[in-house]
Amino acid sequence: MRALAAALLALMPMADAAAAEPATLAGHVEFLATLDPPRNFDHPGxxxxxAAYIEEQLERAGWTTREQPFEVRGNTYRNIVARRxxxxxxxxxxxxxxDVHGDLPGADDNASGVAVLxxxxxxxxxxxxxxxxxxxAFTLEExxxxxLGAMGSAHHADQLVAAGVEVRAMLALEMLGYFRDLPGTQRFPVPVLGWWYPTTGNFVGLIGRWRDRPLMQQVQAGMRAGGDVPVHYLASPLDFPGLDNxxxxxxxxxxxxxAMVTDTAYYRNPNYHTRFDIPGTLDYQRMAALVPALAAAVRSLTQTEDASPP
Structure with a gap:
């Protein structure tokens, strides 16, 4: 399973651990978005x-990984888990x-999130x-x-419950590559939100329930301290459109x-779930700036044994 990924990785330069390089992020997206056939439910190969590519990359970064396999309709699918x-x-x-929706490239959705991970x-x-x-790295989100209720993240969560693990927080990286600096490029499920949030699509959104507000506030503070990409959060009732997507x-x-960390998907990116969601449409400079911001947020969530966000 790892042979092809290992060969490709041998040709790629190692990135400086102190910085995220736009070209390296672009390489990850290019590999995932050009797999043939596309990386979807119907093509487990x-x-x-x-999965092999992601696993090799995480191991090269110094993490110990394991595969978390499960079966759906006679096929085996796998999450890749790195822990310390x-x-x-x-x-x-x-x-x-x-994974990707249908037979599409899925550069922003969600090769961008995997590259950032x-x-x-x-x-x-x-x-x-x-x-x-x-x-x-979850399989089968789409x-x-x-x-079907067969999402890789559901299997991961169920196994945490079975193991008696206490989870302090979970962040889903979902579409993190599409940014625009023109006014009017950001839309909202409820237009009145434009009174409170930017209508220029150059920020990262944190999306969750009202009860997740303390988590999102802590993540927002960490990201703002660790980077220069604007970050805004939306805490909402469960029936808010797109809240649980x-x-x-x-x-x-x-x-x-x-909570979800996102470029807001179809509220900004017109290429969502189309053949135009290709690597060349993404902003790798901003993706690179996002990585240290997320790293700062992760450190803020994991640097003490206190089990609840402030």
Whole structure:
């Protein structure tokens, strides 16, 4: 499973652990978005190639990984889990799904989130958290798994419950590559939100339930301290459109704080779930600036044994 990924990795320069390089992020996105056939539910072989690539990258960054396999309709799919920190401490989860919707490239959705996850691992290569920290590449976030209840993140959450793990927080990295500096490029499910939030699509959004507000405030503060990409959060009732459209949804039923980190997907990116969601449409400079911001937020969540956000 790892042979192709290992060969490709041998040709790629190692990134400086102190910085995220736009070209390195672009390389991750290019690999995932050009897999043929696309990395979706109907092509488990391509999902395996994507998983092998991600696993090799995380290991090269100094993390110990394991595969978390499960079966759906006779096929085996796998999450890739990298963990460090005390095994008996509360845990923080940061994840991104690597599958794609249909036979599409899926550069922003969600090769961008996976690329940021990989470079986050590299930036945290020498970091020793006070609690458990898991970086997870999820399979099967997209349809039909989404509606079947067969999402990789649901399997991951269920296994945490079975193991008796206490989860402090979960962050889902979902579409993190599309930014625009023109006014009017940011839309909202409820137009009145334009009174409170920027209408220029150059920020990162933190999306969660009202009860996740303390988590999002802590993440926002950490990201603002660690980078220069604007960050705004939206805490909302559960019936808000798009609130649960990613992997964080599967941690809520267990009572755990969880939120999505996103460029807001179809409220900004017109290429969402189309053949135009290709690597050349993404802003790798801003993605690179986002990585240290997320690293600062992760450190703020994992540097003490206190199990609840302030």
């Amino acid at each position: 391509s999902l395996d190639r994507a 920190g005390p095994a008996d401490a509360p845990r923080v989860i940061v994840g991104a799904h690597y 990989i470079e986050l691992a590299r930036m945290l290569a020498d970091y020793e958290p006070a609690v458990g920290l898991e970086l997870v 349809q039909p798994a989404f509606s 990613s992997d964080h949804r599967n941690y809520w039923p267990h009572g755990w704080p969880a």
